[in-house]
Amino acid sequence: MVEAVISWLVVILIWFAAIFLLSGRDWRVQLAVMAFQYLAAFWLITRHLPFAMASAKLVAGWMVVASLGMTRISLIQVDEQASFRAQDRFFPLTLAGVVAVVTAGASPRIEAVIPGIGLPVIAGSLLLVGTGLMQLGITSNILRIILGLLSLLMGFEIIYSAVESSILVAGLLAVTNLALGLVGSYLLMAEATPSSELEEDLLT
Amino acid sequence: MNAALIWIILPMLGGIAVLFFVRGRSSAWIGGSLAALLSVIALIIPIDRALLLGSISFKISPSIQVLGRSFILNTADGPLVGLIYGVASIWFFGSERSGKAHRFVSLGLMVISLLTASIAVEPFLFAALLLEMAAMLVVPLLVPLDQKPGRGVIRFLIFQTMAMPFILFSGWMLAGVEVSPGDIGLTTQAGTMLGLGFAFLFAIFPLYSWIPLLSEETNPYATGFLLWALPTFTVIFGLGFLDRYGWLRTSGQLAAAIQIAGVLMTASAGIFASTQNHIGRMLGYGAIAETGLFLIAMGLRSAQALDTTFLLLLPRGVEFAVWSLGLNLLVQSRPSLRFGDVKGIARQYPLACTAIIFAHLSVTGLPTLAGFPPRLALLHILSSQSVMLSFWVFLGMLGLLTGAIRTLAVFVMAEEDTPWNWSESPIESGMLVLGVLALFMLGMLPQVLQPLVVRLPLIFEHLIQ
Structure with a gap:
């Protein structure tokens, strides 16, 4: 009973995190939210996988967040908050609402198709997948795109952990997450490095 | 060992x-x-x-x-x-x-x-994870640190990442379908998931938008390698699904869906290629058309489907290596691969231009070149099943041919008094000549591939039956 309550609490927190992830402009807040989402996912994954395997996913996720954070902090870019407008928040909030509604509608149906997973696990998973998809749809910022993909993968991992308990798959998914984080860091660096062509343009 | x-x-x-x-x-x-x-x-x-x-x-x-x-x-x-x-x-x-x-x-x-x-x-299903890792490893190859990542590479990363969950989950559902084959609902859901996963992996229309973008933004040699390697292994992975699950193998609806997706890719890529003004994008559309042909071959309801698929697989590597190598030489001397920038370049890089044109013509299926025998075999079987689908494939090939003729026209459109130069180094010349000779050899003597074509399908023990 207590575990079920905690699971639902985690789902609600994931939704709040989704709002922050979609509407937040500060990369530090977004990475912090992502780290929290990994913690929430860890709880939901422990519903079906052993503690050790879930911990591996949590550690891998936090390592991804750390690598992205360390890369981003070393880059000098225009403060993204400078261009922020109050009305910019409305659209992401609407999207978070859409994700919540879709999750509420789809979770019982999925529970009916795949019984035994548990409604909170499905709801948490769908919220993360939905948030990831929405994030991918509304931004061209590389960090936000990587966070969207990570969110999408995290949501998938939650539901997949309920049906597949292979250690190899868990390991490969952790490596995939880490690789995505490293690719994100690489692309952030590539984006920030002024190309020779651009430098020439600036000089002329 | x-x-x-x-x-x-x-x-x-x-x-x-x-x-x-x-x-x-x-x-x-x-x-x-x-x-x-x-x-x-x-x-x-x-x-x-x-x-x-x-x-x-x-x-x-x-x-x-x-x-x-x-x-x-x-x-x-x-x-x-x-x-x-x-x-x-x-x-x-x-x-x-x-x-x-x-x-x-x-x-x-x-x-x-x-x-x-x-x-x-x-289980072979886990290949989806390894394909995803390979796709991520390709990113540093496509985007050097001194180059801003473009839309193409971001889309590529997104689409490849989205493919993996669909395929892994569909694999789990397919196991359920095997247990209860009469469950139409589950079968439909599993089929939809699988279809979406492979649509992302194969870059099926309209999800192939990243390919021309990537071909324009990044080094053509790296892009060519990606466009050879990933679809090749995706074909093997896809055939693995058909081999493993009997109901997929025998489903007429699935075969028709695969074929229509393939025809859509080949026809649309050919039509788009005919209107391009960038020879890098032309390579991208060539790759899309060829992947479409793979799908058509996989969907053939014929005993020769597997042989035809492998027959298509063999020359692809040579065609795209020669094409990309030629483009790579041109891009090193010109600011871009737009028609305006490569106008008359045949007088400076005659061998590279020749190689590009022959590789392009091979992808269109011109007789005597490597792409001809597999296309002939494919169209022969396809036309006996559907004349309409064959027409659309032919239209796609015609579009690619138009693109090749336009490219050739731009290459030779030099000023009257422009002197002929031999800008390729001896090693580059040797590689290009060998590549073009290989295209001709595979086109005129396709029987050299026979030992491989006979042995390759053996990995799919159910499909060859």
Whole structure:
């Protein structure tokens, strides 16, 4: 009973995190939210996988967040908050609402198709997948795109952990997450490095 | 000795070694030689059979256990692995003049190693994860650190990442379908998931928008390698699904859906190619059209479907290696590959332009070139099943041919008094000439591929029946 309550609490927190992830402009807040989402996912994954395997996913996720954070902090870019407008928040909030509604509608149906997973696990998973998809749809910022993909993968991992308990798959998914984080860091660096062509343009 | 050790771990270590310890053009020779050696070993030494070399007896064991699962490369996989490493060696040797051999060979070896692991992993479903990892490893190959990542590479990353969850989940659902084949709802859901996963992986229309973008934004040699490697292994992965699940194999609706997707890709890519003003994008559309042909071949309801698919697979590596090598030489001397920038370039790079045109014509299926025999076989079977689909494929090929003629016209559109120069180096010239000769040889003497075409389908024990 207590575990079920905690699971639902985690789902609600994931939704709040989704709002922050979609509407937040500060990369530090977004990475912090992502780290929290990994913690929430860890709880939901422990519903079906052993503690050790879930911990591996949590550690891998936090390592991804750390690598992205360390890369981003070393880059000098225009403060993204400078261009922020109050009305910019409305659209992401609407999207978070859409994700919540879709999750509420789809979770019982999925529970009916795949019984035994548990409604909170499905709801948490769908919220993360939905948030990831929405994030991918509304931004061209590389960090936000990587966070969207990570969110999408995290949501998938939650539901997949309920049906597949292979250690190899868990390991490969952790490596995939880490690789995505490293690719994100690489692309952030590539984006920030002024190309020779651009430098020439600036000089002329 | 172990097969996974030789064809998965060794090239992975080779790639890492090249990355850290080798510099400059020598990496192309080292990587190319390693890949060629692995290819020869795969083609001549049978896996899982004891051999006597003098007084030494040895056997390459087929499987290795990793975290409770197996990576298996058995005797039937030998020709495929040999072919893949053989074509990879062409790419690695070709990178010698690309100016980025070190990065290309190191990452390329690791990518091929992961893709080979995707053939070997059991259950084969987990290959989706290895394909995803390979796709991520390609990103640094496409985007050097001094170049801003464009929309193409971001879309590529997104689409490849989205494919994996769909395929993994559909695999789990397909197991349920096997248990209760009468459950129409579950079958539909599993089929939809699988279809979406492969739509992302194969870049089926309209999800192929990243290919022309990538071909325009990034180095053509790296893009060409990606457009050869990933679809090739995706085809093997897709055939694995058909081989593993009987109901997929026998489903007429699925075969029709695969064929229509393929025709849509070939026709649309051909039509779009005919209107392009960028020869890099032309390569992208050529790759899309060719992937469409793979799908059509996979969807043929015929005993020759598997043979035709492998017949298409063989020349693809040579066609795109020659095409990309030619483009890579041009892009080093011009600001871009737009028609305006490469106008009259045939007088400066005659061999590179010749190679590009012949590779392009081969993809259109022009007689005497490598692409002709498989297209002839494909259209022969397809036209007996649907004249309408054959017409659309023909239209796509016509579009590609129009693109080739337009490219040729732009290449030779030089001022009257422009002198002819031979800007290609002797090594570049040698590679291009060999590539073009290979295109002609595969086109005029397709029977040289017969031993491989006969042995390759053996990896799919249910499909060949």
